[in-house]
Amino acid sequence: MRQLVLTDAYRRSSVHSNETCERIDPQNRLYWRSNRKRLDAETLRDTILFLSGELDLNMFGRRWPSGLQADYGYEETTTCRSIYVPAFRNSMPTVFEAFDFVNLSVGTGRRNRSTVAQQSLFLLNNPWITQRCTAAAGNFLQNNAGSSSDIIANLYQHVLGREPTNDERSAILNFVGDSTVRELSRDDFAAIFQSLISSLDFRFPL
């Protein structure tokens, strides 16, 4: 494993502009670049909980109420890491349902990898997402001052680990309109958070 991850091929970026390679090996059979990754349901959930400051990093333990008789209709509300979320056959967190978690009643060699509108609807409107984003927005604004551009830059570092591009900055400033980021309603700032979580660079890390 160590040998594998230390290879040059493993550490290549998925972003590339090599037209020759693209022409010769468009499917990247020869690993001239990294294959693009996609956050799976668990990673998506954990990362969002981390951003909202709610992720419970405690390990182990039972994560469902004592005396639970059946998993039918069970609603998952924990903030523990996904690996500790109980895997019930008849109920799973909505974020798992939306993002191709496995059907726990069948053996699965390889997960589905779907791209459907319900996922976008989930990211835009699901109460779990909006609550996390509202919490994340509140935390973030408490700890960040400065001009709108400064706050946007910090936000990008916080969520995506990079500076915003000019296009991205102007898209957000356009959304902010005549006011400043600090003057935005909590909901609107949460919406900016949500748009970053919905963005391709978040869901498909480079």
Add this chain to the structure above:
Amino acid sequence: MFPTRRKFLEQSGCGFGMLAASALLGKNPGRATASHLVTQIVPRAKRVIFLFMQGGISQVDSFDYKPLLEKQDGQMIGFDDARVLANTGKRGLTHRVMQSPWRFRPYGELGHKVSDLFPHIGQRVDDLCFIHSMHTEGVAHGPATLFMHCGSTNMVRPSIGSWVLYGLGSENENLPGFVSITPSIGNGGARNYGNAFLPARAQGTAIGRASEKSDQLAMKDLDEHLTTLKDRHRRLRLVQEINESQLRNRAMDSELDAAAESFDLAWRMQTQAPDVFDLNRESQATLKMYGIGSATTDAFGRKCLLARRLCESGVRFVQVNYGDDSANPAWDQHSNLPKHEDHARAVDRPVAGLLADLKQRGLLEDTIVWFGSEFGRTPYAEKNGTGRDHNPGGFTVWLAGGGVKPGMTFGKTDDFGHHGIQDKVHMHDLHATILHLLGVDHEQLTYRYSGRNFRLTDVYGRVVHDVLS
């Protein structure tokens, strides 16, 4: 880039099944060879409405009239009871014959006798095809319910709606293609509308729950009440602008294109789906037809009307559930058989209204309506009490529309109405017949999983050609 994006969406949204569907529907015949699914069957129907009567309607109290029960009412006679047989292996134990508490009357040109449980459905017998000789697997609700939906009593298999959606795709990308309205969480729960090993796009979408009120029928995550449309559009634009900018900095990638584009789809769903779910757009006359506004019929009427609206909008498979989350769901009258009447009152008018409405709109021609339970009930009293036990050996379902022969009865049970004895139709056969009506050969609609091909009908099933028009 553009053609690639389109192509990917076609694959991710509709799949090769859509190619099959367009070929089946006579569009784009040049691509017919693209899929092994394409058969020579001419589709007679485009969609299905399955009215699931959870718990087990008694055939001898509804559509399968047996005068012998009146003659021998109260007599102790030996029967091969499915439950006794499964538990003990014993045959011919005596049970008390129990006549139906309801009177039967002939209806329509067909003159078919229907009990007073269903006077409104009775009025429509000339549109219906009764299959009296149904038999199935599973003596308890769990296995029999799963068998009816998925063709297997115990293994996790895709639901018939998922198979249909997988095979034919959807006619409207802005709505889910397979919808189950207020499904029960019991007896298999989500497995009954689950895609199992089929691709995720074949998953059924639950609208509401059996335990919820029917005036709250809505799709999840549409957010039609929380914010204004203007606000939502502003937020959507932000997401799209950021995604467009990120897309420009990436190499060509169809999955990223699709992910970005799915926000457009999501927006169209958000703006269109609430309209489809808004029953207030219907005229008073239509609402009345479904019994909406009357206390006993309002709940199921709304579900039936929603089913019609979904079908009109291109949804492929709509299941309307009449049931609940209890261990003895709805029609499960082990005791107190007269309680059947409460359920009948709740569904009779809405179902008749649905049939009439589909017909007047020309939708019945290419919509299969399937009305039935996971099994029937015994013609004798359970434990010599006041109700009837489960009976998988002989029961009635009826079909209407979509290439089904109207105004006919098919198959027979014995003189007590206990077991199918003539032209028996197994649940696998019913599945095969429904797929056939949709233009799909049940032996060819397969999916490779875990090293072999699977199909809805396993290695069984035969199309019942006699019920096809």
